[in-house]
Amino acid sequence: MNDARTPDKTPNKAPNESLQIPDMQRRMVELAEPLSPSEGYNLTVLPDVRILRSDRPLARAPVLYEPGIVIVLQGRKRGFLGDEVYLYDAQHYLAVSVPVPFSMDTDASAQEPLLAIYFRLDFKVAADLMMQLDEHGSAKEAAPRSLTSTPMDERLARAVLRFLEVMNSPLEAPILGPGLVREIYFRVLTGEQGSVIRASLTRQGHFGKIAKAIRTIHADFHKKLDIDRLADEAGMSPTSFHAHFKAITSTSPIQYLKTTRLHQARLIMARNQITAAQASAQVGYESPSQFSREFKRMFGRGPAEEAFRMRQAFAAPDPSPHAVYVAAH
Structure with a gap:
């Protein structure tokens, strides 16, 4: 009997390429846990990146964010600015183009703590990316806004997952981390509300x-x-x-x-x-x-x-x- 088998011509996929967004989110939480041992903002080897943890719900309180990106991995935050409500949770991220005082509440518990990544905006990196995007003719007219809440898409989720994997490696984090932060910026600037964020950052x-x-x-x-x-x-x-x-x-x-x-x-x-x-x-x-x-x-x-x-x-x-x-x- 011939036991020869037809070769599998399906290309091999990287471990994370077959994961759907819910699976990626669960894996992100696993990777964020060791990076956030304390409640509050935990430092990383990258000076502009911190991991936030909260083990309890927080009532509505005043906050003031620097320009940056907040990606929530577990739990939920709501921001209130004037008559607007900005949701940022595992399905939505928040982008801040100018620091505005607003109020915020948090859903979290000891069993499911709020875990989030805060990327303080590096204007030089953002400006370089926007210049390259403009050179490729991807600029669109949009009205600037100080805050935007945007649904998380698959490409951004994969970039964030790769970033967290690298941040768990003392060798890889300082070397590969900055490149992945740049990719996350790119995904945000070309995402659903990327034109709004870019219009805000050009500050015209x-x-x-x-x-x-x-x-x-x-x-x-x-x-x-x-x-x-x-x-x-x-x-x-x-x-x-x-x-x-x-x-x-x-x-x-x-x-x-x-x-x-x-x-x-x-x-x-x-x-x-x-x-x-x-x-x-x-x-x-x-x-x-x-x-x-x-x-x-x-x-x-x-x-x-x-x-x-x-x-x-x-x-x-x-x-x-x-x-x-x-x-x-």
Whole structure:
């Protein structure tokens, strides 16, 4: 009897190529677990990438994201900005083009903790990719937005899975990780809302002028900022500046400045264990009592109580040395 068999002409697939999105998501969670031993933001060998973990549901609270991409692997977050609700969960990712203060709640539990990857945006990498995309004629007209929530597609899911596999290897992570981050940027910039994100990052027109003013506020929040001067530098009248600023951030320039100061004060109190009076002076408040009132109004607790809660509950690593924005997640 001839036991010869017809050769299988089906090309061999890489281990992850046959996985569907739900299978990939389960594998992502397995790979993210050892990278996130603590609640809060866990550092990685890549300075612009952190892994977030939360073992409990979190009630709606104010946040301030740096420009970046948040990919949730398990659990769910909802962001609230003005009348808009932004869902980011295992089926949706969030892209932030300019830092805007909004509020957020989290669904998580000890049995199914929230696990997410936060990629702080490297503008040089994004700009290089956008230039190449433009050279290939893929530019589309779109209205810029400060936040976008977009469904996760298969190509992005595969890139994220490969990234997490590499991040679990001490040898591969620093060498191959940056290339996979670049691919993830590419998938986001060419995804369903890629044209919106690209329009936001090119920062043309009024959106670009407001984005520049926001960057100035983040750099100089501890100083006496003249909002009229910011308007003049943007080439806009104070009335026009206020209107466009609120359209993009859902808040006024003065309130944005206060929010930035309060977020920064909360962070430095949690990290450095300084007093509320010291923190208020460092972020530009002249009146400690006014600082305490506005802090409690925003966070629902007094400065000392909130700083203690953050130290006890979450890992709060130092900011990246390359950070140009105040970030409080």
